[in-house]
Amino acid sequence: MTFRQARYDEPLLCERTGQKKDSEADLFDVPVSLRRESLALPQVPEHEVVRHYTRLSQMNFGIDTGFYPLGSCTMKFNPKFAEELARLPEMARVHPDQDPSTVQGILQILFELQGILAKISGMDAVTLQPAAGAQGEFTGLLLARAYHLDRGDAGRNEVLLPDTAHGTNFASVGMLGYHVREIPSTDGRVDLKALEAGVSEKTLALMLTNPNTLGIFEEEAVEIARIVHDAGALLYYDGANFNAILGKTSPGKMGFDITHFNTHKTFTTPHGGGGPGAGPVGVKAFLEGFLPVPILTFDGRAYGLDWDRPKSIGKVRAWLGNSALLLRAYAYIISQGSDGLEHVSERAVLNANYLRHRLEKHLPVPFSGLRKHEFVASGKPLKAKGVRTMDLAKRLMDYGFHPPTVYFPHLVDEALMIEPTETESKETLDAFADTLIHITEEDPELLKSAPHNAAVARVDEVQAAREPILSWRMLQKTKGIHRGEP
Amino acid sequence: MLQAMGLTSIDDLFADIPASVRTPGIDLPRGLDEQDVVRHVTATLRKNRSMETMPTFLGAGLYDHFVPASVRAIASRAEFYTAYTPYQAELSQGILQTLWEYQSFVCELTGMDAANTSMYDGSTALGEAALMAHRITGKREIVISRALHWEKRDVLRSYTVGPGLKVVEVAYDSETGTMDLEALRNAVGPDTAAVYVENPNFFGRFQEDLADIRSIAPSVLIVGANPLALAVTKAPGDLGADIVIGEGQPLGNAVNFGGPLVGIFACTEEHMRKMPGRVIGLTRDVEGRRAFCMTLQTREQHIRRERAMSNICTNETLMAVVSAAYVAVLGPRGLRKVALENIRRAKQLAERIDPLESFEAPVFPGGHFNEFVVRSEIPYARVHRALLAAGVHGGLPLAARFPELGEAALFATTEVHTEADYARLIGALEGVR
Numbered sequence: 022m023t024f025r026q027a028r029y030d031e032p033l034l035c036e037r038t039g040q041k042k043d044s045e046a047d048l049f050d051v052p053v054s055l056r057r058e059s060l061a062l063p064q065v066p067e068h069e070v071v072r073h074y075t076r077l078s079q080m081n082f083g084i085d086t087g088f089y090p091l092g093s094c095t096m097k098f099n100p101k102f103a104e105e106l107a108r109l110p111e112m113a114r115v116h117p118d119q120d121p122s123t124v125q126g127i128l129q130i131l132f133e134l135q136g137i138l139a140k141i142s143g144m145d146a147v148t149l150q151p152a153a154g155a156q157g158e159f160t161g162l163l164l165a166r167a168y169h170l171d172r173g174d175a176g177r178n179e180v181l182l183p184d185t186a187h188g189t190n191f192a193s194v195g196m197l198g199y200h201v202r203e204i205p206s207t208d209g210r211v212d213l214k215a216l217e218a219g220v221s222e223k224t225l226a227l228m229l230t231n232p233n234t235l236g237i238f239e240e241e242a243v244e245i246a247r248i249v250h251d252a253g254a255l256l257y258y259d260g261a262n263f264n265a266i267l268g269k270t271s272p273g274k275m276g277f278d279i280t281h282f283n284t285h286k287t288f289t290t291p292h293g294g295g296g297p298g299a300g301p302v303g304v305k306a307f308l309e310g311f312l313p314v315p316i317l318t319f320d321g322r323a324y325g326l327d328w329d330r331p332k333s334i335g336k337v338r339a340w341l342g343n344s345a346l347l348l349r350a351y352a353y354i355i356s357q358g359s360d361g362l363e364h365v366s367e368r369a370v371l372n373a374n375y376l377r378h379r380l381e382k383h384l385p386v387p388f389s390g391l392r393k394h395e396f397v398a399s400g401k402p403l404k405a406k407g408v409r410t411m412d413l414a415k416r417l418m419d420y421g422f423h424p425p426t427v428y429f430p431h432l433v434d435e436a437l438m439i440e441p442t443e444t445e446s447k448e449t450l451d452a453f454a455d456t457l458i459h460i461t462e463e464d465p466e467l468l469k470s471a472p473h474n475a476a477v478a479r480v481d482e483v484q485a486a487r488e489p490i491l492s493w494r495m496l497q498k499t500k501g502i503h504r505g506e507p
Numbered sequence: 508m509l510q511a512m513g514l515t516s517i518d519d520l521f522a523d524i525p526a527s528v529r530t531p532g533i534d535l536p537r538g539l540d541e542q543d544v545v546r547h548v549t550a551t552l553r554k555n556r557s558m559e560t561m562p563t564f565l566g567a568g569l570y571d572h573f574v575p576a577s578v579r580a581i582a583s584r585a586e587f588y589t590a591y592t593p594y595q596a597e598l599s600q601g602i603l604q605t606l607w608e609y610q611s612f613v614c615e616l617t618g619m620d621a622a623n624t625s626m627y628d629g630s631t632a633l634g635e636a637a638l639m640a641h642r643i644t645g646k647r648e649i650v651i652s653r654a655l656h657w658e659k660r661d662v663l664r665s666y667t668v669g670p671g672l673k674v675v676e677v678a679y680d681s682e683t684g685t686m687d688l689e690a691l692r693n694a695v696g697p698d699t700a701a702v703y704v705e706n707p708n709f710f711g712r713f714q715e716d717l718a719d720i721r722s723i724a725p726s727v728l729i730v731g732a733n734p735l736a737l738a739v740t741k742a743p744g745d746l747g748a749d750i751v752i753g754e755g756q757p758l759g760n761a762v763n764f765g766g767p768l769v770g771i772f773a774c775t776e777e778h779m780r781k782m783p784g785r786v787i788g789l790t791r792d793v794e795g796r797r798a799f800c801m802t803l804q805t806r807e808q809h810i811r812r813e814r815a816m817s818n819i820c821t822n823e824t825l826m827a828v829v830s831a832a833y834v835a836v837l838g839p840r841g842l843r844k845v846a847l848e849n850i851r852r853a854k855q856l857a858e859r860i861d862p863l864e865s866f867e868a869p870v871f872p873g874g875h876f877n878e879f880v881v882r883s884e885i886p887y888a889r890v891h892r893a894l895l896a897a898g899v900h901g902g903l904p905l906a907a908r909f910p911e912l913g914e915a916a917l918f919a920t921t922e923v924h925t926e927a928d929y930a931r932l933i934g935a936l937e938g939v940r
Binding site (some may be wrong): 024026029031033034039047048050051052054055056057060061062063064065067070071073074075076077078079080081082083085086089091094096101102104105106108109110111112113114115116117118119120122123124125126127129130137140141143152153155156158159162166177188189191192193194195196197199200201237238240242243264266267268269270272274275283285291292293294295296297298299311312320325334335336337338339341342343344345346349351352354355356357358359360361362363367370371372374375385390391393414415420423424426429447453467472476477478479480481482485486489490491492493494496498499500 | 602718738815
């Protein structure tokens with residue numbers, strides 16, 4: 022496919038900033054000591070603002086633009102009906118502090134969603150409060166901490182993570198002041214011997230995603246759970262890869278105690294160019310009392326909120342969660358139903374294995390066996406030609422494909438992490454495979470100088486970090502320095 | 508496709524999941540078609556009373572403002588909202604430039620040099636700011652005012668569990684409702700990492716002596732601001748703030764039953780490498796064109812792992828896009844007009860409530876932004892119910908959390924309210940017995 026992204030030399034809105042000072046008299050109602058003299062923001066006619074952002078949007082690539090096989094991110098089609106529902110005033114213009122009697126509709130939807138997520142995950146209770154997957158991890162670790170402290174076990178300060186774990190797992194552990202003990206993999210799976218050796222009376226929990234970030238199912242899940250539980254520690258399921266297992270298995274069935282969901286992955290709430298998401302957390306019954314407050318209640322007639330939870334970990338964010346995203350997830354789930362959700366995982370796994378089959382002769386896929394929703398190929402063979410995986414990724418753009426995730430997970434050299442998702446057709450997968458194979462045979466210089474058809478050529482990220490210019494203010498200061506001004 | 512792989516059935520693809528952990532599907536009803544989903548969800552949501560049909564005087568951090576249609580049109584561009592995080596800069600210049608402009612707007616409003624592209628909300632921005640102050644100073648106490656929303660205080664407590672920071676609460680001045688500087692002086696000590704002060708505060712009161720707090724606070728002063736109020740009030744950076752945070756929802760975002768929201772986070776250049784979250788930088792492409800990319804990524808979870816500044820990955824980017832578009836559509840003149848209108852309306856509403864027989868407003872004299880505390884001689888729960896019966900939603904009841912205020916509630920008003928809304932509220936308050 023030929024692809025040409027729009028390429029505008031779009032000025033910065035900040036260049037339209039006036040320097041006019043408003044008169045003090047206007048600010049009569051503002052306390053004298055706080056009156057602001059000037060506000061150096063751009064004043065631009067409305068239609069020009071709309072054109073500015075329309076042109077900028079044309080220099081951006083979304084799922085609605087093209088294939089987006091970004092591994093671990095589950096970039097599937099975002100249904101448009103969910104967007105329309107979230108815009109209804111009964112969703113958008115409802116205040117979370119309203120009397121429960123005036124918000125029975127949204128409370129009902131959230132309450133039902135908790136029940137649905139519990140069924141999908143094999144958990145007993147769910148909180149919808151966490152704002153994203155990483156906050157779900159943070160919440161889960163707070164729950165594990167509260168559980169151990171409640172038993173009078175204060176000596177647990179280590180969290181076990183496989184070497185394939187997402188970066189957020191490490192950071193969530195760090196945020197809580199715990200130590201990471203990394204468990205190596207053997208043949209792309211958790212090494213049970215290493216796990217046995219690593220687990221101890223200091224272990225707070227093991228965090229695991231299954232299938233893991235290589236797209237490989239941890240077949241020894243039950244044994245892993247036994248080892249961890251025998252040491253008195255808990256098991257946390259990172260739900261980033263839930264799209265692979267809907268209806269086939271569940272974290273609860275595998276022996277996990279805590280799990281999070283990423284609604285912007287599995288339940289296709291749009292990711293908004295970086296967020297929002299939502300990260301509901303499910304737990305087994307013995308952890309229910311520790312969940313964040315308030316808890317949604319239903320007495321058979323009305324929905325309400327319960328704040329009286331003496332063992333609760335408290336709050337991880339204000340109010341109840343990203344409700345407008347949770348609404349979209351709810352709408353998507355009931356549109357799929359039990360049959361549709363299982364079909365989602367079947368198609369997602371079929372597409373990933375098919376694409377791997379098409380590519381593995383050209384780009385090796387380390388580790389044997391089936392894959393689930395994604396796989397990790399290696400760009401290593403191209404190194405001899407001086408081509409790196411990043412070059413391959415950039416060249417994909419010229420053909421209208423968003424590149425896969427690159428250089429992760431770390432145990433695959435020159436990694437290309439590919440997740441096609443269930444919503445893509447065989448035609449798209451074949452076109453992508455054909456293109457990727459074609460690129461591996463192209464003149465290396467074409468790859469190293471790619472992209473050629475995007476809004477800009479290769480961006481100098483090193484320069485951006487060396488001399489950070491994070492705002493118009495900083496740019497003005499830098500210009501001053503460069504011009505030799507004070 | 509199965510044939511190409513030498514497989515015969517879909518089940519072959521799941522042969523790696525042991526029978527012992529297999530589940531027999533999910534116990535849910537079968538899927539619905541689009542029309543039925545829309546019908547069902549719409550009917551359920553109709554059980555809500557929206558602020559569109561029920562005049563509502565709730566604020567406490569989230570405010571129902573009028574948002575021009577252009578703002579929603581911009582945020583509805585699918586190229587923006589169906590994209591993932593801009594890991595691949597060349598394909599993502601649109602959202603990168605938009606976010607860099609957002610950072611620039613936040614910096615101008617706050618008087619800071621650097622801003623990130625968002626935190627989850629105002630409460631987690633406070634939690635992250637406390638952790639950042641600890642990183643900067645190595646000290647362990649965060650001083651806050653008692654006049655703070657309990658949601659924020661509780662979130663702050665959760666965020667500070669890791670390093671074991673101590674949250675020290677300072678009484679507010681019972682006359683003015685603002686931070687008591689004498690109490691603050693007594694609370695600040697050698698282990699104080701930061702002082703957090705809001706302007707306007709939870710009671711809607713402007714902290715008029717913000718400049719004096721700088722001289723009392725230790726090395727890190729965190730200021731919490733309403734970005735709309737900043738259009739007419741001095742930039743916290745000009746009053747000595749090191750970190751400025753806030754709930755960004757008032758800048759063009761819907762209240763959304765409390766989420767998604769957007770946390771504003773900005774700081775001085777000196778501290779930018781200790782800031783949490785995604786940051787966009789300005790640079791060039793290899794052909795010399797201006798370009799943007801995510802930068803300072805060595806602070807972040809995917810590089811720094813357990814030593815990252817924060818675990819945040821997915822944030823509230825689209826809400827930041829909305830805020831940027833709102834600022835751009837209104838411009839400085841429009842923003843100042845809305846901000847002043849809010850101040851004027853709150854003042855006028857308090858003036859209409861105060862003469863009523865059983866009510867006092869505002870409880871705290873002095874400048875307010877767009878909300879104020881009302882005290883009632885009648886148990887507020889009764890007032891609340893009477894208002895609901897009259898089709899009006901009153902303010903946020905405070906008695907349970909601030910018993911010292913008596914039968915009080917926090918009332919907010921914005922430019923969305925009509926004269927009919929005010930008349931209905933006043934009429935209903937007059938009728939409470």
